[in-house]
Amino acid sequence: MQAVKGERMRILKKPNGAGDYSPKVIPTKQHGGVESERVHPYDLVEPMQYLYVRIVKARGLAPSEGPYVKVRTSSHYVKSKPASYRPNEPNDSPEWNQVFALSCNKTDANTATLEISVWDSPSENFLGGVCFDLSDVPVRDPPDSPLAPQWYRLDGVAADQIPGRVSGDIQLSVWIGTQSDDAFAEAWISDAPYVAHTRSKVYQSPKLWYLRVTVIEAQDLSIAPNLPPLTAPEVRVKVQLGFQSGRTRRGSMNHHSLSFHWNEDLLFVAGEPLEDSMILLVEDRTSKEPALLGHVVIPLTSIEQRIDERHVPAKWFPLEGGGGGGSYCGRVHLRLCLEGGYHVLDEAAHVCSDFRPTAKQLWKPPIGILELGILGARGLLPMKTKGPGKGSTDAYCVAKYGKKWVRTRTVTDSLDPRWNEQYTWQVYDPCTVLTIGVFDNWRMFADVAEDKPDCRIGKVRIRVSTLESNRIYTNSYPLLVLTRSGLKKMGEIELAVRFACPSLLPDTCAVYGQPLLPRMHYLRPLGVAQQEALRGAATKMVAQWLARSEPPLGHEVVRYMLDADSHAWSMRKSKANWFRIVAVLAWAVGLAKWLDDIRRWRNPITTVLLHVLYLVLVWYPDLVVPTGFLYVVLIGIWYYRFRPKIPAGMDTRLSQSEAVDPDELDEEFDTMPSSKPAEVIRVRYDRLRMLAARVQTVLGDFATQGERVQALVSWRDPRATKLFIGVCLVITIILYTVPPKMVAVALGFYFLRHPMFRDPMPPASLNFFRRLPSLSDRLM
Numbered sequence: 001m002q003a004v005k006g007e008r009m010r011i012l013k014k015p016n017g018a019g020d021y022s023p024k025v026i027p028t029k030q031h032g033g034v035e036s037e038r039v040h041p042y043d044l045v046e047p048m049q050y051l052y053v054r055i056v057k058a059r060g061l062a063p064s065e066g067p068y069v070k071v072r073t074s075s076h077y078v079k080s081k082p083a084s085y086r087p088n089e090p091n092d093s094p095e096w097n098q099v100f101a102l103s104c105n106k107t108d109a110n111t112a113t114l115e116i117s118v119w120d121s122p123s124e125n126f127l128g129g130v131c132f133d134l135s136d137v138p139v140r141d142p143p144d145s146p147l148a149p150q151w152y153r154l155d156g157v158a159a160d161q162i163p164g165r166v167s168g169d170i171q172l173s174v175w176i177g178t179q180s181d182d183a184f185a186e187a188w189i190s191d192a193p194y195v196a197h198t199r200s201k202v203y204q205s206p207k208l209w210y211l212r213v214t215v216i217e218a219q220d221l222s223i224a225p226n227l228p229p230l231t232a233p234e235v236r237v238k239v240q241l242g243f244q245s246g247r248t249r250r251g252s253m254n255h256h257s258l259s260f261h262w263n264e265d266l267l268f269v270a271g272e273p274l275e276d277s278m279i280l281l282v283e284d285r286t287s288k289e290p291a292l293l294g295h296v297v298i299p300l301t302s303i304e305q306r307i308d309e310r311h312v313p314a315k316w317f318p319l320e321g322g323g324g325g326g327s328y329c330g331r332v333h334l335r336l337c338l339e340g341g342y343h344v345l346d347e348a349a350h351v352c353s354d355f356r357p358t359a360k361q362l363w364k365p366p367i368g369i370l371e372l373g374i375l376g377a378r379g380l381l382p383m384k385t386k387g388p389g390k391g392s393t394d395a396y397c398v399a400k401y402g403k404k405w406v407r408t409r410t411v412t413d414s415l416d417p418r419w420n421e422q423y424t425w426q427v428y429d430p431c432t433v434l435t436i437g438v439f440d441n442w443r444m445f446a447d448v449a450e451d452k453p454d455c456r457i458g459k460v461r462i463r464v465s466t467l468e469s470n471r472i473y474t475n476s477y478p479l480l481v482l483t484r485s486g487l488k489k490m491g492e493i494e495l496a497v498r499f500a501c502p503s504l505l506p507d508t509c510a511v512y513g514q515p516l517l518p519r520m521h522y523l524r525p526l527g528v529a530q531q532e533a534l535r536g537a538a539t540k541m542v543a544q545w546l547a548r549s550e551p552p553l554g555h556e557v558v559r560y561m562l563d564a565d566s567h568a569w570s571m572r573k574s575k576a577n578w579f580r581i582v583a584v585l586a587w588a589v590g591l592a593k594w595l596d597d598i599r600r601w602r603n604p605i606t607t608v609l610l611h612v613l614y615l616v617l618v619w620y621p622d623l624v625v626p627t628g629f630l631y632v633v634l635i636g637i638w639y640y641r642f643r644p645k646i647p648a649g650m651d652t653r654l655s656q657s658e659a660v661d662p663d664e665l666d667e668e669f670d671t672m673p674s675s676k677p678a679e680v681i682r683v684r685y686d687r688l689r690m691l692a693a694r695v696q697t698v699l700g701d702f703a704t705q706g707e708r709v710q711a712l713v714s715w716r717d718p719r720a721t722k723l724f725i726g727v728c729l730v731i732t733i734i735l736y737t738v739p740p741k742m743v744a745v746a747l748g749f750y751f752l753r754h755p756m757f758r759d760p761m762p763p764a765s766l767n768f769f770r771r772l773p774s775l776s777d778r779l780m
Contacts, residue, residue, distance in 0.1 A: 023477045023649045026375075026494055044373030044472065044496035045420040047178045050101040051114070051134065054183065055080055056149045057095040058118060060168030061128075066121030067094050069170075073134075074112040076102045078188060082121065092168065101187035104134070104176070118154060118170060128154025128166040132174055140175045146182060149173040179420055189409060198396070198410035198444055199551055200421060205403040206545040207272040208344035208538055209358050211303070212265060213239050214335035215248050216314055218282055219259040221293050221330040235260045235293070237332070238281040241268045244537050267530065269344060269537040271545065274300035282319060282332060294319025294329035298336065307340040307359040309523050341520035345531060346538040348563045351433045351461055354402040357518040366426040367508045368501025370434065370464060372399055374408055376418035378476070380491035383440035383455050386413065393417075394441040395457060397493070398553070400561050401425045401434045405546065405553065410441045415491075427499065429511055430465040437561050438479055438493055443554065453556045456481060457490045462647045467499040477649040480657075484669050487657045497647065532567060539564045568672070571664040574691075576656040599752050611752060618744045700776065707774040716773050723768070 055069050069080040083094030104112075114137070117129030130152045140147055149171045156166035177184075185200050215237045223233050237248045246268065251260035270276065278300060282293040296317045304312055314335040318328060340359030347353060356363050374397050382391020395417045396410040404425055411417035425434075437459035442452040458479025467473065475497075479490040501508055515522060526534070539562050546553040559565070601607050617624050652658050666676075667684055674681055715721045735743060 021478045021480060021489065021650070021652045023475045023646055025646060026474045026476050044371055044474075044498060045179075045375055045422050046418075047180075048418070048420050049104055049106075050177060050179065050181070050184070050187075050189075051104045051137070052140075052173075052175050052177055052181060052183055052187065053100040053102070053114070053116065054147075054149060054173045055096045055098050055100075055116070056171040056173075057093065057097070058154075058168055058170045059093045059151075061092045061094065061118065061154075062125075062167050063092070064120040064125070064127060065123070067118055067127060068121055069096060069098075070115075070117045070119060071100055071102070072115040072117075073102060073104070075104075078102070099183045099187040101181075101184055101189045114174065116170070116172065126156070126166070128156060128168065128170070130154065130170060130172075134176075138175050140177045140181065147173045147175045180422070198394075198412070198441065199407075200409045201407045201549070201551060202423070203405035203407070203546055203549055203553060205346070205405065205542050207358065208346070208541065209270045209272070209274075209305070210339040210342050210344060210534070211241065211268040211270045211278070211300070212335075212337050212339055213246075213268070213278070213280075214265050214314070215239075215262045216333040216335065217259050217261045217263075218251070218319075218332045219330055220328075221258075221260065221282065221284075221319075223258075223284065223293075233284055234286045236283055236285055237262065238283060239266050239268070240279040240281070241270065242276055243540065244268045267526070267534060269534055269541060270300055270338065271541045274338075276300055278303075278336075280317075280332065280334070282330070292321070294332075295321050296332065300338070303336045303338055305338040305340055305359075307357070307362055309341075309520065312337040339520065341518055342526075343518050343521070344538050345535045346542050346562055347535075348566045351435065351563060353400065353432045353434065355429055355432070355517055356402075357520070362518065364428060365507070366428050367430070367511065368427045368469070368499055370401060370425045370427050371422065371498045371500060372424075372434065372436070373422045373474075373496035374399065374419045374436070375474075375494035375496060376416065376420065377438060377479070378416050378492045378494065380415045380417070380438075380457065380479075381488075382415065383457070384442075393457075394444065395438055396441055397421075397436060397438050398557060398561060399423060399434065399436045401432070402428075405561075407551075407553065410444065412441075412444075427464060427501070429516075430499070430508065431511075431516070432464050434462045434464060434497075435561055436460045436462070436493065436495065437557070438490075439557055443552075451554075454554050456556070456560050458493070459560065460493060460495070460649050462495075462497060462649075464499055466644065466647050467497060469499060469501050471498065473497045473647055475646050480650050480652065482655075482657055482665070482668075484662075484665055486660065486662070486665065487652060536564070568668070570668040571691075572656050572660050572668060576654060579656070580654070600755055607752060611749070614748045614752075615745065618741050618748065704774040704776055707776075708769060708772040711772045711774065720768070720772055 051073065053071050055071075058067070061067060067083050071078050071080070078100055080096050080098050083096055085091065085094060112134045114132040114134055115129060116132075118127040119125065120127055138147065150173065151169045151171050154166055154168050154170055218235070218237070221235065223235075232253055235251045235253075237251070239246050246266040248262045248264045248266065251262050253260055268278075278298045279295060280298065281295045284291040284293050296319055298317065306312060312335055314333055316331050316333055319330045319332060320327065321329065341357050341362065343355050343357050345352065377395060377397075380393045380395055383393045384391065386392040392413045393415055394410050394412045395414070397408040397419060399406045402425055406421075406423045408419040408421045411419065438457040440455040440457055442454050445452065458481050460477045460479075473496065474494075476492045476494045478492055481488050481490055539559065542562070543553075543555045543558040546558055547555055597603065598607050598610055617627065663684075670676060676684075711717060711720070712724045713721060
């Protein structure tokens with residue numbers, strides 16, 4: 001919601017005293033009314049002032065073994081990394097090329113001093129220093145160019161009387177800036193230790209392709225001659241690509257040419273750079289032990305790429321390495337192509353952040369810019385112990401939208417970290433979701449040989465289409481984690497979001513009428529199970545790619561952000577989906593109840609008015625359709641008062657996570673295959689059977705009603721069919737002879753007749769329908 005000073009959203013407390021899990025508005029000063037369409041850089045977060053010190057190099061130093069630099073202010077004291085030397089350079093010219101970002105406030109900037117000194121590492125000899133008054137340090141605001149470093153003469157102290165110890169110059173630059181400075185990302189920051197796992201970074205997901213392998217046929221295979229009579233060889237083709245593998249069905253044998261035919265497609269996920277090779281194995285699985293008939297290795301770089309449905313010619317590939325002993329083991333006919341017209345899903349479809357195809361030439365121009373300001377977090381729970389009786393949390397934030405991942409710096413030992421970092425993404429489709437997750441950093445304490453996973457603190461999803469154009473939403477969202485012990489609130493995260501785009505841009509409105517997925521998904525659609533398997537492979541490839549970055553994004557972080565386990569069975573999710581269906585159908589139930597109240601004359605005035613409206617619509621049927629659309633317009637205008645004021649976060653009531661059974665949670669977190677004892681599995685299996693029995697009963701009731709409709713004219717019950725045909729004949733004669741308006745008025749008034757003219761028993765038509773036969777009596 002747009003933030004105004006002093007404005008707060010009133011949140012209703014739950015009557016049972018449960019925690020407040022609703023997002024809240026954060027009052028802030030820097031955001032006023034509705035923003036203009038002009039985007040101002042770094043205006044969503046609070047400015048944090050830093051003193052930047054860039055140490056470049058020195059020259060003419062006194063003889064030393066390992067010079068380093070000390071930077072000291074009234075509140076900070078840091079050391080540089082060891083010096084390095086260029087080849088063929090004298091030993092008195094060390095280089096550091098290091099930037100320090102020291103937090104400071106206006107009081108420090110007006111009164112404090114900055115001391116920069118050079119020391120020799122083994123002997124701790126003083127080699128000279130420079131002193132600055134912070135009130136004279138320039139202030140730099142982007143997009144100003146970087147401040148040029150200058151040479152400063154190294155001075156000694158008055159007590160140092162040893163000649164020649166202090167000499168030379170040091171090249172450096174000092175300025176005051178904010179976190180928007182270009183040097184901030186790579187600087188040593190005072191509120192975060194200088195290790196790789198704590199830096200702010202931007203990552204890119206790998207470019208993924210679908211590899212389509214069409215296995216057509218194989219010829220000249222060396223089949224074992226000693227097969228039993230009337231036994232056809234079982235030949236299958238297995239394709240491997242990295243950790244992925246797929247196998248065709250049993251090939252059909254042509255006895256004239258002794259060839260095997262499949263005509264089957266296998267799909268895999270391939271990632272750039274296309275350095276892997278596809279391995280194809282032809283196996284004879286007639287006996288218990290499969291025999292290799294031949295194989296072929298095909299580099300991915302040699303496979304043709306296509307972006308549409310054009311035909312790709314098939315090729316013959318010779319097989320090698322079979323059991324026959326010769327170099328030639330037959331040949332296989334394949335059609336290979338890398339599909340660039342599909343979008344390779346690595347996220348769950350309902351929370352997808354990008355629908356663009358792989359091929360960049362198919363991309364449409366962006367429609368806007370999504371800006372995210374990660375302000376900070378409040379009230380985080382301690383995730384690790386630090387000393388006796390003290391807990392700490394080293395939190396960082398990860399945001400993902402499209403192929404771009406961002407990671408904030410790690411603020412160490414703080415339960416209320418302030419990041420104040422801002423990032424932007426290009427938006428190609430507003431019907432997408434931005435995901436923000438918070439994690440506790442454990443890898444910063446791990447050795448090189450071990451890999452400690454980072455702990456999840458919670459995540460928030462924001463659907464871009466729910467954001468009004470050019471409006472700033474500054475809100476606090478609860479960080480919720482579902483554990484084996486139940487729902488746990490880990491703290492709150494404060495975010496500022498803006499979707500910058502022209503409000504009524506024709507391209508933006510036209511997006512809503514375009515297909516959600518690229519064209520190839522509709523020309524050659526993928527099956528649900530097939531796409532889910534490919535999504536699992538894509539998620540694993542993205543996790544492996546990001547784990548090779550520096551600093552790496554852990555496998556557990558990527559899987560949590562991509563909802564890799566969203567397809568797993570959960571009794572809680574099944575209940576949530578059931579109540580979602582009930583909520584969707586609630587309007588129909590409400591309409592039926594309202595009609596029942598009308599026909600029972602609970603409110604006589606409303607019933608009489610409905611009689612009049614019905615007569616008008618019957619006499620002027622041309623008004624029926626426009627009146628219906630006008631009613632929909634009025635409903636939309638009425639509900640405008642109740643529109644969401646802020647982007648919604650995680651809904652605990654919708655997720656059925658507030659009062660979930662502990663055993664159901666334990667089952668949800670169980671591994672596949674299960675690691676529980678046999679008795680526990682038996683109890684859960686019996687519970688699942690009871691649930692399945694209810695579903696089975698409901699499905700049977702639906703089938704019964706449909707079969708009764710079919711039985712009206714199927715002559716399974718001859719008397720019922722005769723009665724139905726006779727009644728239909730009478731209705732036909734009446735409708736041919738009586739004006740349709742009179743029939744409509746008579747039926748409407750009969751339906752709305754007063755209760756004194758009603759029979760409390762079910763009507764004859766319903767009794768007739770319930771007596772019709774179904775196929776349930778023929779089930780075994």
